[in-house]
Amino acid sequence: MRAALFDRYGGPEVVRITEVPRPEPGRNDVLVQVRAAAVTSADARIRGARFPRGFGAPARLAFGVRRPRRRVLGSAFSGVVAAVGPAVEALSVGDEVAGMAGMRMGAHAELLVVPAARAVRKPAAVSHEDAAGVLFGGTTALHYLREKATVGPGTTVLVNGASGAVGTCAVQLGKLRGAVVTAVTSRPNAALVTSLGADDVIDHTVTDLSSSAGRYDVVLDTVGNLTIDSGRRLLAPGGRLLLPVATLGQALRARGDVAAGSSRERADDVAHLLRLVEDGQLRVVLDKVVGLDDIADVHRRVDSGRKVGNAIVCP
Ligand SMILES: NC(=O)c1ccc[n+]([C@@H]2O[C@H](COP(=O)([O-])OP(=O)(O)OC[C@H]3O[C@@H](n4cnc5c(N)ncnc54)[C@H](OP(=O)(O)O)[C@@H]3O)[C@@H](O)[C@H]2O)c1
Numbered sequence: 062m063r064a065a066l067f068d069r070y071g072g073p074e075v076v077r078i079t080e081v082p083r084p085e086p087g088r089n090d091v092l093v094q095v096r097a098a099a100v101t102s103a104d105a106r107i108r109g110a111r112f113p114r115g116f117g118a119p120a121r122l123a124f125g126v127r128r129p130r131r132r133v134l135g136s137a138f139s140g141v142v143a144a145v146g147p148a149v150e151a152l153s154v155g156d157e158v159a160g161m162a163g164m165r166m167g168a169h170a171e172l173l174v175v176p177a178a179r180a181v182r183k184p185a186a187v188s189h190e191d192a193a194g195v196l197f198g199g200t201t202a203l204h205y206l207r208e209k210a211t212v213g214p215g216t217t218v219l220v221n222g223a224s225g226a227v228g229t230c231a232v233q234l235g236k237l238r239g240a241v242v243t244a245v246t247s248r249p250n251a252a253l254v255t256s257l258g259a260d261d262v263i264d265h266t267v268t269d270l271s272s273s274a275g276r277y278d279v280v281l282d283t284v285g286n287l288t289i290d291s292g293r294r295l296l297a298p299g300g301r302l303l304l305p306v307a308t309l310g311q312a313l314r315a316r317g318d319v320a321a322g323s324s325r326e327r328a329d330d331v332a333h334l335l336r337l338v339e340d341g342q343l344r345v346v347l348d349k350v351v352g353l354d355d356i357a358d359v360h361r362r363v364d365s366g367r368k369v370g371n372a373i374v375c376p
Pocket of ligand 1: 101102103106138197198201221222223225226227228245246247248250265274283284303304306322323324325355363366367368369370
């Protein structure tokens with residue numbers, strides 16, 4: 062089968078398309094023919110060994126010290142079951158599934174092996190591109206807005222980086238919970254985030270967020286340009302600062318009104334997000350959608366920091 066492989070850490074040019082052996086599902090696994098997979102900021106971080114300050118050493122231990130241990134990137138996938146392991150009863154060949162492969166990755170390929178528990182049935186009305194696109198930003202936004210903060214009717218939420226994968230989901234999930242959402246983006250993306258429901262837009266090229274006068278119950282910084290101090294200054298009394306891009310130092314100091322850390326990839330969250338897309342309550346914003354041969358272009362787009370929503374590769 063064909064896969065996008067990287068043998069060393071580096072720029073988008075280290076990703077190359079090559080033939081690799083067809084993976085075989087274990088007892089509890091399914092083999093998925095990948096129809097769409099997201100190329101995320103996490104994929105680009107791992108490819109470039111570019112992690113938030115302080116996380117370089119632990120991340121290298123996890124992903125490979127001198128060179129990548131797992132050479133095919135890609136976690137969020139959508140596709141069709143091509144084979145099932147002998148102990149798998151819940152899924153059959155031909156079922157359409159979506160999910161997140163986790164640290165094993167491997168979705169930037171024609172075929173992917175994942176534990177069956179990670180493959181969730183995809184509603185027929187949701188396209189493979191949308192299914193693969195919603196999961197990375199959606200699970201992160203859910204994790205932060207639901208588990209690390211209390212967001213309900215009237216909660217004021219500031220989403221910094223509102224036009225990214227996490228931001229486009231956070232704006233919409235905040236609105237679904239009844240929040241009043243302020244989106245921070247640049248002028249070209251203002252209409253988009255307004256169409257997603259944002260009540261107010263701050264143009265980060267005009268307004269320096271750290272000196273903004275606004276005060277919010279929840280501040281979600283998906284850009285990583287707020288410090289704990291500058292973020293706290295944006296909080297209303299009793300507010301909460303959410304830092305998915307925290308440095309190690311910030312993560313160690315995150316307690317009380319500050320939360321950081323990795324989001325979780327849970328099958329029930331995947332199912333929930335797919336249902337929201339199916340019901341038309343959550344719109345998946347797609348940036349580039351390309352074939353496997355053009356995946357390096359997508360890595361370049363992600364590296365630019367200007368990606369709007371989600372970039373997708375269709376092997
Ligand atoms: N902790 C976790 O578990 C977790 C999970 C997922 C992601 N993350 C992290 O979250 C971060 C965001 O991920 P993502 O995939 O959403 O990123 P992304 O899609 O690559 O974000 C791109 C967007 O960022 C916006 N942006 C760039 N500079 C900005 C600024 N100064 N102010 C406001 N917006 C700005 C851009 O909009 P403009 O062009 O309009 O500026 C662009 O649309 C990444 O660092 C990722 O590693 C952490």
